[in-house]
Amino acid sequence: MTSEVRQKAALAQDAAAIMNRLTTEQKNTALLHMADALLSGQAAIIEANALDLQRGREQGTSPSLLDRLALNGDRVAAIAEGLRQIVGLPDPVGELLEHFDRPNGLKVEKVRVPIGVIGMIYEARPNVTVDAAGLCLKTGNSVVLRGGSAAIESNRKIVEVLKAALGETAMPADAIQLIEDSDRASVNEMLKLNGLLDVVIPRGGASLIRNVVENATVPVIETGAGICHTFVDASADFDMASAIAFNAKVQRPSVCNSMETLLVHEAFAEKHLVRLADRFIQAGIELRGCERTTSLLASAKPATDEDYGTEYNDYIMNIRVVSDLDAALDHISRFGTKHSECIVTGNAQNADRFIHEVDAAAVYHNASTRFTDGFEFGFGAEIGISTQKLHARGPMGLPALTSTKYRVFGNGQIRG
Incomplete structure (x- = not known):
């Protein structure tokens, strides 16, 4: 029997092929639908969040962590506004980074393209669910989200609302997937999904990041831990x-x-x-x-x-x-x-x-x-702050969620 993790990652991979064909206008329209849906669905989201808060209090969660977990009307509105801000940011996909002509007549272009399927592993704050989805979708990527168990009810309802909104757009609803299995085994399975996930981004405390870095076979963009x-x-x-x-x-x-x-x-x-x-x-x-x-x-x-x-x-x-x-x-x-x-x-x-x-x-x-923040650096929202040295470093805005492709144009050249 196929696990939830593998099944949802496969759905995200299928959706990535469609995402790669979307225009900037189509992506922005989808993000605006998502923002509107968060506002119209805020009562249900706050109701779900109350279940997480109640469970947290019963388990002795600290007041500071409960505050990070809590949602209200103003916070939902701020999360929705974050999606609207992403709409206003330039779409990096398709950006021409360099071009040159070779002596044999080949014309070579280097352009930004989506990474493909991004796995996000993160902890309590439910706003990360929306931020990560918005940034990944704007850059033409599908995303597999695995939030912390402390916010499972909030995340489940948020993703339900977002996927319903995408059903009214050209963007496939399967481009957003939420892993609902709260067992740590689901995280470890994500870390080994080579061929389904193109990269994993952990966002949270030092122990979470260390577990991902030490156990992943999927490429990792390391973020966060800050001494x-x-x-x-x-x-x-x-x-x-x-x-x-x-x-x-x-x-x-x-x-x-x-x-x-x-x-x-x-x-x-x-x-x-x-x-x-x-x-x-x-x-x-x-x-x-x-x-x-x-x-x-x-x-x-x-x-x-x-x-x-x-x-x-x-x-x-x-x-x-x-x-x-x-x-x-x-x-x-x-x-x-x-x-x-x-x-x-x-x-x-x-x-x-x-x-x-x-x-x-x-x-x-x-x-x-x-x-050190994507907004303060003028990047708009951020997926995290990378402390590694490969591909992306520092606050990661939209360009950090892209890869590159060389497009080569010829007129019959063959290599001798």
Whole structure:
């Protein structure tokens, strides 16, 4: 008997052949129908979401995770608006990237094409279901969605609404598939679907991403895990450093581009660390630090290597006092996840070294790491933030969901 995973992936593959023939206008029309359907179906979606929330409370899910899971009228409207924004973005499919003529008369073009069938494996937030579907469909891909069990009722209803909307358009409803089996085995099966899935994109916590990367035979675009640092150099302006570091940690601690460790030059720390840390303490941040930090801050707990290697996504922050730029670079090289790193400095030479030597998807001089985001970079919505180096890196907008094809035109040439 064919499993749910394999059956739905096969349906998505069949639909991909049709997706490849759709025009930009047809794709945009389908996305607008989906947006309208979310609004007209919001009562049913919120009702389904209430079942997920009730189950979450019964299972002791934290308030912060319940908030990420929760849907209401405003949030459904925002999700629908996200689809409308995708409609307004340029369609990368068919874009001519380069062209050249060969001495034998062959004319060669390199163009963007859909990847094919994309598998998305993600956790609690039901908005990801719509974001992922919208981005994949805009780029002519089919998508197989496998969300977390915490949002299964919400995701089931959302996909039902979206597929019904596609029934009124040229886009095949089978281009969206939701894996409803919440057993971890369904994830592991997706990871081995070579020939049916062209790529898998995990979006969630470190353990989910690690499981996908370590066990997939299908190609993977690795996203997400963010142990991000802000290094405050000796020459940093206090007000600027305070504003950037506070924003990087406190504005939204639960996301992957938030700061987990604040590195502070020893000269700056002697003058300003107590005052700098006080703002975090007043915001309810638990501080953990090195010996020099705890000697300056009575409220800071000792930090371990395990702490420096942890993505908290919470109101917890490490502080480490370092002797110079080299020490900061060494710490980032050891504990960073190649996501987003920042230096706050008035020293142009140090800024240049940091920008060029730090190996990360996004490197900042005098700006918060919270800007690592598809919308903030002007890409519109994003499928995730890639921390790998192949094909796509950093915030992944529509072009990252395409591959390329060479189109070669001749008039009878043969190779001798």
